[in-house]
Amino acid sequence: MGTKVANCQVQAVFEQAERLAADFAKTAIERDRLGGTAKAERDQLRASGLLKLIIPGEFGGFGFNWHDTLRVVRIISRADSSLGHLFGFQHLLLATVRLFGDQWRHFYQETAEHNWFWGNTLNPLDTRAKLIADGADWLIDGHKSFCSGALDADYLIVSALREPDGKLFIAALPPNRPGITRFADWNNMGQRQTDSGSVAFDHVRVYDHEILRNPGPLGSVFATLRPLIAQLVLTNIYLGIAEGALAEARQYTRSQSRAWFLSGVESATQDPYTLKKYGEFWVDINAAALATDYAAQALDLAWSKEDALTVQERADTAIAAATAKVLATRSGLDVTQRLFEVTGARATTAQAGFDRFWRNLRTHSLHDPVDYKLADLGAWVLNGQAPKPSFYS
Secondary structure, three states: OOOOOOOOHHHHHHHHHHHHHHHHHHHHHHHHHHHHOHHHHHHHHHEEEHHOOOHHHOOOOOOOHHHHHHHHHHHHHHHHHHHHHHHHHHHHHHHHHHOOOOHHHHHHHHHHHHHOEEEEEEEOOOOEEEEEEEEEEEEEEEOOOOOOOOOOOEEEEEEEEHHHHHHHHEEEOOOOOOOOEEEOOOOOOOOOOOOOEEEEEEEEEOOOOOOHOOOOOOOOOHHHHHHHHHHHHHHHHHHHHHHHHHHHHHHHHHOOOOOOOOOOOOOOOHHHHHHHHHHHHHHHHHHHHHHHHHHHHHHHHHHHHHHHOOOHHHHHHHHHHHHHHHHHHHHHHHHHHHHHHHHHHHHHHHOOHHHHHHHHHHHHOOOHHHHHHHHHHHHHHHHHHOOOOOOOO
C-alpha cells in the first residue's frame, strides 16, 4: 500500500465520497425500510473507482493508506452505515488476500481492472463449512452465516475447517462456482442492506491455488494485523453512524424542534439542557474520533513494516484499536439513543427515520462485545499483558 499519495488526490477522493454519501442519504430511510440488496448504490461504488483505494498504484489502484481509506468508510457510514459496512469490508477482504496469500498481486490487478466488489463468507466462528481433500484439489460442504455483501459480490473470501484435523483454511473463490448458493435471508432490525445472510456450499470445488496458505491466517506477525483492520473498519462505521446521527439531529433541532414551555426561551436552540446535551455529544464523539485516527495511524505504521513487524509493535496497534473501538461504541450508542432528547416527540415519526441510527449501531456492535476489549485493556494496564494475536483480536 502506498503512503505518498498527493494531498490533492486525497482531498479529491474525500470530496467524491462526500458527493456519493449525499446521494445515498436521499434514499437511506426508504432503503432501510425495504432491506434487500442496495444494487444501484453498489454499482455507483463500482463506477466510482473507490473500491480499489488501498490497492497500490503499480497494480492499478489509488495506493491510499489505512488512515485515509478508513476516513472514506466513515464518510459513507454517516449517510448509510450499510453501504459503509460493505465498503469497509471490501478493503478488509483485500487486506485478507494481501496478508494471507502470495496470490495477492493477481487479485489486486483483477480487482482494479474490473472494479470487483468482494463479499464475505469467512466468519470463522461459524464452523459448519468443512474442507475435505479430493485428489490434488478440495471440496467444501456446509453453511456460513453473516455473509456480508455476498449476494452482489464479484469474488468471495471463504473459510472452512479441514477434515479431519479442524485446521482453518481461507480461499478466494468466484461466486458462480457450482455448488455455491447465496440466500437473501438477512432480515435483522439494523444494517438491513448489508446482505449479511447465509451461503450454502454443496461439494464446491476449491483448486489448490485458490487457498490463501502462504503465510495463511496466523503464519506471521504481519498476518495477524487482519483482525485489527477489521476492528478499525467497524470502529469507523460506528463513528460514522454517530456523526451522521448528530448532524441530522442538529439540523432537526434548528429547523423543527420547539422550545419546551417551561424553558423560558423562545427557541429550542437556546434551551440550556439542549445545549448541554449537544456539548456532551460533541465531547464524546470528538474523543472517539481522535482515538480512531490515532489507531489508524498506528495501523499504517505497523502495515508499513510488513514481515519486519514485531510482536510489540503489533501489540501497540491492538491496544490503540481496542481503545478506539470502545470509545466509538459507547459514544455512538449514547448519541443515537439520546438524540430524541434534543429533537423532541415529533422526531419519533417513521418519516424522520432517526431510529435507524441506533438500530444499525446496536445490531452491528453486538457481534463483538466491547466488554472483551475492556478486559484486554485491563490486562494490559494492570498486568502489562498485551492482547494475544488470534484470528479474532
